[in-house]
Amino acid sequence: MSDAALWPTGVEVTWLDDIDDGQRNMDLDVLLGEQVGRGERPPMVRIWRGPVKTGIGLSKKDVATDAGRAAQAALQAEGCTVVVRQTGGTAVPQGPGVVQVSYLFRRPATPATTDAFYRLLCDPLMQWLRSLGLAAETGELPGSYCDGRYNVLVGGKKLIGTAQAWRGGLAGMASSRPGYVLAHGCIAVDADMDWMVAQMNRFYELAGNPYRVDRATAVTLRDLLPGTLAGMDEQAAGTWAAQSLVSFFRTWRPSRENEGPGRG
Numbered sequence: 001m002s003d004a005a006l007w008p009t010g011v012e013v014t015w016l017d018d019i020d021d022g023q024r025n026m027d028l029d030v031l032l033g034e035q036v037g038r039g040e041r042p043p044m045v046r047i048w049r050g051p052v053k054t055g056i057g058l059s060k061k062d063v064a065t066d067a068g069r070a071a072q073a074a075l076q077a078e079g080c081t082v083v084v085r086q087t088g089g090t091a092v093p094q095g096p097g098v099v100q101v102s103y104l105f106r107r108p109a110t111p112a113t114t115d116a117f118y119r120l121l122c123d124p125l126m127q128w129l130r131s132l133g134l135a136a137e138t139g140e141l142p143g144s145y146c147d148g149r150y151n152v153l154v155g156g157k158k159l160i161g162t163a164q165a166w167r168g169g170l171a172g173m174a175s176s177r178p179g180y181v182l183a184h185g186c187i188a189v190d191a192d193m194d195w196m197v198a199q200m201n202r203f204y205e206l207a208g209n210p211y212r213v214d215r216a217t218a219v220t221l222r223d224l225l226p227g228t229l230a231g232m233d234e235q236a237a238g239t240w241a242a243q244s245l246v247s248f249f250r251t252w253r254p255s256r257e258n259e260g261p262g263r264g
Helices: 022-037 067-079 114-131 193-206 234-249
Strands: 012-015 044-049 054-057 080-087 092-093 098-106 138-140 153-154 155-169 180-188
Touching: 012 067, 012 234, 022 044, 022 080, 022 098, 022 155, 022 180, 044 234, 054 067, 067 080, 067 138, 092 155, 092 180, 092 193, 098 114, 098 234, 114 138, 114 153, 114 155, 114 180, 114 234
Parallel strands: 012 044, 054 080
Antiparallel strands: 044 098, 054 092, 098 180, 138 153, 153 155, 155 180
16 A cells, blocks of 8 residues: 555544643544544544643653652652653653644554554655755654654754554454554654753653663754744744644645655
């Protein structure tokens, strides 16, 4: 199956978030994904901003141990928002200047790979960045937060993290839990990465995990486009990026030209 064939018909592009409740904001992906899987909603590209109160997002694996849960509680007691997401990987930044793009599609009945969905996620994000005058590529970056083959890098630094989760049964098959695919991108538009990386590393230290993030690997859109975001605070910058992404995705469609790990 080509990457383009994974893009369903009738995709709804919507800006939907709850920036006052970080965990509910994160959990909306699950609620909406289950509705998509049951056919109660059309397939969605959900654009959403992070919570007003800054912090970090962890995976379920991060808080699967007593030490991980204790570390989460310690950070929350110190005023750091800590939310738990459905996708895998390690900690990611969260805050009003962090914008997420979530694909919520029914699980395909025909064979498909996670790589194909990652390409389908990353290619338009790189095209969006190109429309802003930025050249991007995908690749691993040792030391970056939530590192993986499909980081979106600009100037050799990580701007967008990606993750994925497949839930429930295959489309077109009888299932008590019809399935969906969540492919998710986390864009650092405007964030205090010094503080956020420090919180990530403190979490892993408290959890007894040797994993650490290298601050030098991360970049924000404000770093790259200071003139565009001049005069905006984090929340305004996040709102600007969300509006821009909604407009972009409402006209974007995949083509065979967009199929490879490629460069933007």
